[in-house]
Amino acid sequence: MTSFSDxxxxxxxxxxxxxxxIASPFISRxxxxxxxxxxxxxxxGGGIGPNEMETIIFLDHLKQNVLKxxxxxxxxxxxFTRGTPEAAALLAAGQADVATLSGPAFATVIVKDAVPAGxxxxxxxxxxxxAGNATNSFMVLKDSPIKTVTDLKGKKIGINAFASAVDxxxxxxxxxxxxxxRRDVEIVEIAFPNIxxxxxxxxxxxxxxxxxxxxxxxxKGDLRPVFTGGDAFGGPSSVxxxxxxxxxxxxxxxxxxxxLADYVDGLRWFYDRANRELAIQIVSDFTKxxxxxxxxxFATDRDYYRDPSGCVSAQTIQKPLDAMFEExxxxxxxxxxxxxxLSFLPxxxxx
Numbered sequence: 419m420t421s422f423s424d425x426x427x428x429x430x431x432x433x434x435x436x437x438x439x440i441a442s443p444f445i446s447r448x449x450x451x452x453x454x455x456x457x458x459x460x461x462x463g464g465g466i467g468p469n470e471m472e473t474i475i476f477l478d479h480l481k482q483n484v485l486k487x488x489x490x491x492x493x494x495x496x497x498f499t500r501g502t503p504e505a506a507a508l509l510a511a512g513q514a515d516v517a518t519l520s521g522p523a524f525a526t527v528i529v530k531d532a533v534p535a536g537x538x539x540x541x542x543x544x545x546x547x548x549a550g551n552a553t554n555s556f557m558v559l560k561d562s563p564i565k566t567v568t569d570l571k572g573k574k575i576g577i578n579a580f581a582s583a584v585d586x587x588x589x590x591x592x593x594x595x596x597x598x599x600r601r602d603v604e605i606v607e608i609a610f611p612n613i614x615x616x617x618x619x620x621x622x623x624x625x626x627x628x629x630x631x632x633x634x635x636x637x638k639g640d641l642r643p644v645f646t647g648g649d650a651f652g653g654p655s656s657v658x659x660x661x662x663x664x665x666x667x668x669x670x671x672x673x674x675x676x677x678l679a680d681y682v683d684g685l686r687w688f689y690d691r692a693n694r695e696l697a698i699q700i701v702s703d704f705t706k707x708x709x710x711x712x713x714x715x716f717a718t719d720r721d722y723y724r725d726p727s728g729c730v731s732a733q734t735i736q737k738p739l740d741a742m743f744e745e746x747x748x749x750x751x752x753x754x755x756x757x758x759x760l761s762f763l764p765x766x767x768x769x
Contacts, residue, residue, distance in 0.1 A: 463518035464501035475684030491676025501579030520583035542730035547648030548723035576625035729767035
């Protein structure tokens with residue numbers, strides 16, 4: 419059984435340039451940057467809109483009609499990875515400047531000192547465990563004999579990627595219930611879109627559903643949750659957030675400010691009810707999701723919690739990282755306050 423920390427070592431730090439080869443078919447390239455305009459090489463965390471908002475905020479309509487700084491303060495080249503460990507690999511290889519990372523991927527980068535000059539957390543992406551909002555859920559068949567976490571012993575469980583945020587939630591929850599994730603269960607990697615079918619076909623006994631698949635599959639009524647991300651960490655926690663390399667931040671602070679200002683403007687545009695019809699159409703065109711499904715949850719209380727100003731507290735990020743250290747998934751503790759700088763956001767964060 420592959421361990422949590424060994425996985426990120428194998429996949430990220432040994433990938434080097436190969437990480438870019440894996441991701442390269444999914445690169446969204448911008449037109450050539452104007453002279454003097456920095457280009458941001460962005461690595462996503464493995465999700466797609468509306469799971470990760472950056473994947474829809476920087477679509478053409480918004481770049482042309484909403485985002486004030488695009489093409490002036492920065493341009494963007496986006497690589498769609500399979501998960502935050504691969505985004506971390508690109509950062510470590512010097513092939514990305516800004517990325518979406520999970521807490522586990524971030525902590526492993528820091529502990530291994532994998533990115534020259536280090537990383538800075540610059541904004542929120544989404545949070546889990548907020549009462550009244552969607553939460554990542556580990557699902558089983560409705561008639562499954564698995565009723566509690568302890569019933570998962572000896573079972574096969576599907577996640578999107580080892581060392582991802584949902585992998586951490588799973589391992590923490592198993593350990594809390596006396597189950598050794600390395601010996602007592604089989605954890606397998608399955609792409610997010612295929613997890614629900616894997617449960618129904620009984621190729622796995624349990625699997626995690628995230629937005630948008632949680633919103634699509636839950637109403638069908640044949641799956642039910644055993645536990646959630648909120649259960650794992652006892653309340654709100656940061657699942658993914660945006661980081662930049664300190665090298666890029668030092669050399670291009672105005673590009674980072676412009677990027678984050680546009681990110682916040684785009685986030686608010688999608689949540690503005692006046693833009694609802696067009697917003698749903700744009701996301702549907704991009705994701706190929708039915709508009710009626712998107713309209714049932716996207717940018718509502720049935721979606722993840724996202725801070726409208728891109729703010730995130732150190733405590734919200736710290737909680738999963740402390741769990742990693744307590745469960746011996748990383749070799750030393752990580753103090754988030756040393757790596758968090760929200761001053762590049764357009765408005766001050768009152769946290």
